[in-house]
Amino acid sequence: MEKKSTEQLQEVASQVRRDILRMVHQVQSGHPGASLGCTEFFTALYFDQLKHDSDFKMEGKNEDLFFLSNGHISPVWYSVLARSGYFPISEMSTFRKLNSRLQGHPATEEHLPGIRIASGSLGQGLSVAIGAAQAKKIDGDDRLVYVLMGDGEQEEGQIWEAAMYAAHWKVDNLIATIDLNRQQIDGPTKEIMDLIDLRAKYEAFGWEVVDTIQGNNMESVLIGLEKAKNLTGQGKPVLNLLHTEMGYGVDFMVGTHKWHGIAPNDQQLADALAQLPETLGDY
Amino acid sequence: MEKTLDLKFNYTDKKDTRSGFGDGLLEAGRKNPNVVGLCADLIGSLKMGAFQKEFPERFFQTGIAEANMMGIAAGLSISGKIPFTGTFANFSTGRVYDQIRQSIAYSDKNVKICASHAGLTLGEDGATHQILEDLGMMKMLPHMTVINPCDYNQTKAATMAIAEHEGPVYLRFGRPVWPIFTPADQKFEIGKAWKMIDGKDVTIFATGHLVWEAVIAEAMLREEGISAEVINIHTIKPLDTEAILDSVAKTGCAVSAEEHQYNGGLGDSIAQTLVRNNPAPLEYVGVDDSFGESGTPTQLLEKYGLNAANIVAAAKRSLARK
Numbered sequence: 310m311e312k313k314s315t316e317q318l319q320e321v322a323s324q325v326r327r328d329i330l331r332m333v334h335q336v337q338s339g340h341p342g343a344s345l346g347c348t349e350f351f352t353a354l355y356f357d358q359l360k361h362d363s364d365f366k367m368e369g370k371n372e373d374l375f376f377l378s379n380g381h382i383s384p385v386w387y388s389v390l391a392r393s394g395y396f397p398i399s400e401m402s403t404f405r406k407l408n409s410r411l412q413g414h415p416a417t418e419e420h421l422p423g424i425r426i427a428s429g430s431l432g433q434g435l436s437v438a439i440g441a442a443q444a445k446k447i448d449g450d451d452r453l454v455y456v457l458m459g460d461g462e463q464e465e466g467q468i469w470e471a472a473m474y475a476a477h478w479k480v481d482n483l484i485a486t487i488d489l490n491r492q493q494i495d496g497p498t499k500e501i502m503d504l505i506d507l508r509a510k511y512e513a514f515g516w517e518v519v520d521t522i523q524g525n526n527m528e529s530v531l532i533g534l535e536k537a538k539n540l541t542g543q544g545k546p547v548l549n550l551l552h553t554e555m556g557y558g559v560d561f562m563v564g565t566h567k568w569h570g571i572a573p574n575d576q577q578l579a580d581a582l583a584q585l586p587e588t589l590g591d592y
Numbered sequence: 593m594e595k596t597l598d599l600k601f602n603y604t605d606k607k608d609t610r611s612g613f614g615d616g617l618l619e620a621g622r623k624n625p626n627v628v629g630l631c632a633d634l635i636g637s638l639k640m641g642a643f644q645k646e647f648p649e650r651f652f653q654t655g656i657a658e659a660n661m662m663g664i665a666a667g668l669s670i671s672g673k674i675p676f677t678g679t680f681a682n683f684s685t686g687r688v689y690d691q692i693r694q695s696i697a698y699s700d701k702n703v704k705i706c707a708s709h710a711g712l713t714l715g716e717d718g719a720t721h722q723i724l725e726d727l728g729m730m731k732m733l734p735h736m737t738v739i740n741p742c743d744y745n746q747t748k749a750a751t752m753a754i755a756e757h758e759g760p761v762y763l764r765f766g767r768p769v770w771p772i773f774t775p776a777d778q779k780f781e782i783g784k785a786w787k788m789i790d791g792k793d794v795t796i797f798a799t800g801h802l803v804w805e806a807v808i809a810e811a812m813l814r815e816e817g818i819s820a821e822v823i824n825i826h827t828i829k830p831l832d833t834e835a836i837l838d839s840v841a842k843t844g845c846a847v848s849a850e851e852h853q854y855n856g857g858l859g860d861s862i863a864q865t866l867v868r869n870n871p872a873p874l875e876y877v878g879v880d881d882s883f884g885e886s887g888t889p890t891q892l893l894e895k896y897g898l899n900a901a902n903i904v905a906a907a908k909r910s911l912a913r914k
Contacts, residue, residue, distance in 0.1 A: 368671045376667075417699050425670050427699045430690050436660045437695055440667020440675075447628070447649065448671060467691070470660035478652065 313356055315527050320588040321392065322352040322527065326558045327585050328388035328592065332404040334578045339405060339413070342568035343459065344385035346490050346553040349530045350457070355389040358534050360452060363394035365422035373452045374441055376426060378434020379459035379488065380414040381570070387411050390423040391592070398592040432465025434458060435485055439475045442483040453541060457486045461493030464502050475546040476515030484537045486549040489524070492566035507550060517545045524553035559584055597811040600789045601773040607744040609765035610708040614639025616751025617676055621647050624674065627755055630665055631678040632658045638678035638708050658683045662691035669701040674755055677703065681710035681764055682723040685730060696760050697733040704754050706763045711851030712879070712896055713768040713801055713889035722884035728856020730762040731829040737782060738828040740764045742803035744772045746826060749780035757782055764800065768889040771804050785832035787839070791821030794907045795839040798849040799825045799858050802877065802898060806849055809903035820907060828858055833865045840872050845910040849877040849903050873913035875906035
């Protein structure tokens with residue numbers, strides 16, 4: 310694949326946001342907020358950072374692997390997978406409908422290309438990614454494993470079991486990213502369960518930590534991922550703290566947990582799409 | 593009592609079924625370089641030390657963190673590894689049910705969940721560790737195969753067999769030293785019940801440690817002129833319904849025997865099979881909606897009604913209902 314410029318990646322991101330909103334609107338169900346907030350990250354991963362093959366093979370030998378732990382943001386993942394050629398873009402119209410491969414939360418049961426494990430029940434993806442990274446070490450495969458988690462998800466105990474394990478076993482071919490949007494379903498994380506200082510927590514667990522302060526700026530996201538990559542292979546797992554805004558890209562959705570799991574109505578969709586150029590053609 | 597009986601199966605040696613697992617894992621590891629082991633701080637109890645020593649690069653100590661262990665195993669399996677997780681049955685199931693459900697069963701991952709110290713025969717540690725609900729929990733999960741072998745040899749054979757089976761498996765075994773009465777060279781066929789003793793009056797379907805109690809019960813019943821068929825149901829799921837229905841078509845009544853709650857165990861699986869195909873009397877030998885307690889395995893099997901004498905009594909009750 311030809312290397313895309315930052316401007317070209319931003320164009321892809323605009324289309325991905327349209328896909329997210331149209332999917333969620335069509336079925337009046339799904340999670341647009343954090344999907345929109347992570348759009349730059351997913352676009353940067355699938356259209357710039359990952360060595361991956363859209364001719365999907367579960368084993369993913371000699372490929373970089375990506376796992377989504379906070380599975381409810383499936384719309385953004387489905388969009389980048391479809392736009393990278395894993396499955397027809399027209400299939401996005403089946404999102405969350407009966408007999409679809411695009412389940413509400415990502416699953417392997419229907420064999421959707423690009424998905425290697427089910428997620429949705431929170432706290433499990435980091436462990437899975439660590440296991441996949443260790444398998445790569447056993448196989449002498451020097452590609453990386455990426456995983457995205459939510460910040461509210463850090464409240465799950467299994468995360469900290471996994472964090473301890475990854476440092477102990479020196480799983481240094483792993484880049485975990487936390488979508489730090491500071492929101493969860495019942496409100497701001499600060500009010501629901503204060504995460505206080507995730508950098509300090511992970512550092513205390515033996516991780517290298519980078520901050521991507523502008524998680525909705527393509528250039529910053531790319532720099533953050535490059536920084537993280539440069540820290541791999543040095544005996545420690547790497548964490549990328551991705552500071553994002555939920556609902557980014559749509560003025561009336563940004564910065565609130567209100568759009569965590571709510572679909573826009575017809576008028577809201579029209580207002581949102583008017584802010585996002587159709588760059589690659591809607592599905 | 594058993595020494596004076598004319599048993600159809602005998603033994604010269606006794607060993608714990610968990611040792612069958614440990615020895616089977618070592619052999620499976622030698623045969624297949626994709627076999628990897630994980631253990632949550634119970635390497636000695638699970639008898640995984642020999643595997644760890646021979647294949648240190650394929651063994652992962654996870655510490656006391658079973659939820660993470662299940663996720664790590666699922667992740668390892670993606671590239672084609674065959675992970676065997678080891679911890680007590682309690683921590684292999686209830687503690688990590690959601691991890692197994694989502695990351696292993698629903699995702700159809702080739703993970704072997706190997707669970708020791710199951711049931712009352714764990715003994716003195718008491719009810720916190722004596723899980724009696726695990727077969728039910730695991731058999732309810734789609735994609736999951738559930739196996740509960742009866743002695744050292746069968747556990748070893750089952751361990752090697754599941755390494756060659758594609759898909760998630762729950763393998764249940766235990767702590768007590770137990771008679772070795774099945775052959776060392778047996779071929780273990782997943783999902784295929786083993787008719788150990790032919791009979792015509794009543795069928796005893798037994799699993800795990802209670803298969804030995806069923807062998808004793810058969811001899812006791814024979815002394816009273818009752819001909820019992822003994823079928824070893826080492827695979828709870830998929831259940832060999834054909835073997836069950838064939839036998840009950842002949843005998844007309846049955847007993848189920850397991851170291852598990854009535855609710856959700858082997859007895860319920862057999863009852864479901866009979867009700868849907870050929871309703872016939874079935875008496876349960878198992879634990880009737882209670883937790884266990886501290887004691888020796890022999891004392892506990894007696895107190896909770898799980899030994900050969902209880903199987904004999906159940907067989908008579910079942911016969912009387914024909």
